[in-house]
Amino acid sequence: MSKTEFPPSITSRPVYGELEVRPGKHHLMIADAEGAEAILGLASSAPADLWAQTHIIYIPKSTGETYTGDLRALNPAQMYVGPSYEAAKQRIEDTFAKAHMGLQVYLTGTEGLMGQAMAAAIAAGIPHTAIQTEHRGSTARRMQCVHCKGITEDVTTDPFVCSHCGLNLFVRDHYSRRLAAFQGVCIDAEDPGNVPPQVEVFK
Amino acid sequence: MTIQFNDETFRDDFTFRNSPEAIKRFPFPFHEDSYMYSVNLEPHVALKRPGSPFEFAFDVDEHYVSEMADRAKVLADDPLRCQSLPHMTLAGWDLVEYIMEAKARDYPDLFELHKDGDRWRWINKPLGIDDTFTFLDESTLPYGPMEYITRQTQGDFALLDQRDDNLWMDAGMVTTQADWSLDFDIGMNFFEWHAPVPKAHEMGIFVRALKFLLNLQQGAPVRRLNWTMTVNPLLDTSPENYHKxxxxKSKLTMDNIGEKQHLRVELQTLFRLPRSNAICFPIRCYLCSFNDLVSVPKWGRRLHRVIRDLPEELAEYKGFIANRPLMIEWLSQYDDGAPTSDGIFPDE
Structure with a gap:
């Protein structure tokens, strides 16, 4: 699968690149779902000793066992497979907190995964020049309800229902790096009950 | 000067009113019969018009006391409307000094500032405040410095940190906003927080404006006017409460539009702060009903022409596209086609 081509977008949305192996003492790779393909893609250009200095944190989501065997076959020094970002959050923050100079960070997969891990890395003082990103897989969005502030993960339709307060929200094309989320705004505020049919806009 | 402060509300029963004097000094934002974006920044210096909202650094008007009461209610309901990232505390103190000195100088009958070294005594007569505190010591104020002074100053405030050749919205007090969320936008840079504005990016507006602002000097503040439309004199038109x-907005008729529809004008000023090198960006909201606007014949004619000819995207972005036909129909009654004079002020 090639890297995702996004349509021209707003200036608050991050631009994602393509992962490449960079010199470093340690390598932390955080991925979800099809992001595994970007990590596996590094193998061809990786020096022989790379994986012995690498910690992989992987959240397969709907891909289940598709990639976990191949990732393990890379023989990383540490490998964690977890059910959700929320579940892996403490481990990720702990890893950033204990990181030393010379760490290279590789984030790949959905925007929600990369955005949250990026925010955690920056908060821990990792220089942004040591962080790479590559989008893979679903373009589903992580949305913050501007009304109740609750986050709804993996939104694929517009409008959608806030998973916290139940309001019908439209997807505003505005992104906060701090929250790692797009903004959801009530769609029927001016005419309550008048909610257009849901359309799948992100896959 | 002595100001008679109104006892009025900006919610529920909406008792907000402009006195005849307030209508005359309203900062009408259109200097000609059409409107398009521009980098319309000008020096924030006093005009030779005593009593205008451009006379002083921070305008205090008849709505002051009631606006501050409304702000306190908004903050009680949602404390996230006031936030300051940890590195912005010094900029907050800069703001305390800037506002206190300006108000004590410009309105000596209303505000007093007495300094004895770092021990400062601040007297705010309209709000009944008499506090003594130690400058730069947070523990001597009931709130953080930015929150303390902006609970006593009309208008929203954003404090912009300057680094990496950009401006970062890293602190703010935002309770009277035209549909943007501080809680969402805090921490963003200049291009990021303007991302949802249509057309202006392609026009190069933000690149030019940022270049100008990065070079803003101490003692040389600038200002611009911006505008939108609000149904009822509601200060808190936040996205947070939009569902309420x-x-x-869908309750306007030919019979009530003159009373309910308000032109919402933002007097935006920008000041360089001395210690932090941050930029203080106050966004002061003025409201005026259509009825009151058309009492000035020049404004009635001009508003009709501006609204009629405004590009579709702007009416959409400013959130009044659905009500525009009704506005044009109502306003057309006040446009006899006569020419209008240049500039924003009423004809004498």
């Missing part, structure tokens, strides 16, 4: 106030 949005329905009011």
């Amino acid at each position: 106030w949005g329905e009011m």
Whole structure:
């Protein structure tokens, strides 16, 4: 699968690149779902000793066992497979907190995964020049309800229902790096009950 | 000067009113019969018009006391409307000094500032405040410095940190906003927080404006006017509460539009702060009903022409596209086609 081509977008949305192996003492790779393909893609250009200095944190989501065997076959020094970002959050923050100079960070997969891990890395003082990103897989969005502030993960339709307060929200094309989320705004505020049919806009 | 402060509300029963004097000094934002974006920044210096909202650094008007009461209610309901990232505390103190000195100088009958070294005594007569505190010591104020002084100053405030050749919205007090969320936008740079504005990016507006602002000097503040439309004199047109106030926008008729529809004008000023090198960006909201606007014949004619000819995207972005036909129909009664004079002020 090639890297995702996004349509021209707003200036608050991050631009994602393509992962490449960079010199470093340690390598932390955080991925979800099809992001595994970007990590596996590094193998061809990786020096022989790379994986012995690498910690992989992987959240397969709907891909289940598709990639976990191949990732393990890379023989990383540490490998964690977890059910959700929320579940892996403490481990990720702990890893950033204990990181030393010379760490290279590789984030790949959905925007929600990369955005949250990026925010955690920056908060821990990792220089942004040591962080790479590559989008893979679903373009589903992580949305913050501007009304109740609750986050709804993996939104694929517009409008959608806030998973916290139940309001019908439209997807505003505005992104906060701090929250790692797009903004959801009530769609029927001016005419309550008048909610257009849901359309799948992100896959 | 002595100001008679109104006892009025900006919610529920909406008792807000402009006195005849307030209408005359309203900062009408259109200097000609059409409107398009521009980098319309000019020096924030006093005009030779005593009593205008451009006379002083921070305008205090008849709505002051009631606006501050409304702000306190908004903050009680949602404390996230006031936030300051940890590195912005010094900029907050800069703001305390800037506002206190300006108000004590410009309105000596209302505000007093007495300094004894770092021990400062601040007297705010309209709000009944008499506090003594130690400058730069947070523990001597009841709130953080930015929150303390902006609970006593009309208008929203954003404090912009300057680094990496950009401006970062890293602190703010935002309770009277035209549909943007501080809680969402805090920490963003200049291009990021303007991302949802249509057309202006392609026009190069933000690149030019940022270049100008990065070079803003101490003692040389600038200002511009911006505008939108609000149904009822509602100060808190926040996205947070949009699901509560949005329905009011669909209640306009030919009979009530003159009373309910308000032109919402933002007097935006920008000041360089001395210690932090941050930029203080106050966004002061003035409201005026259509009825009151058309009492000035020049404004009635001009508003009709501006609204009629405004590009579709702007009416959409400013959130009044659905009500525009009704506005044009009502306003056309006040446009006899006569020419209008240049500039924003009423004809004498």
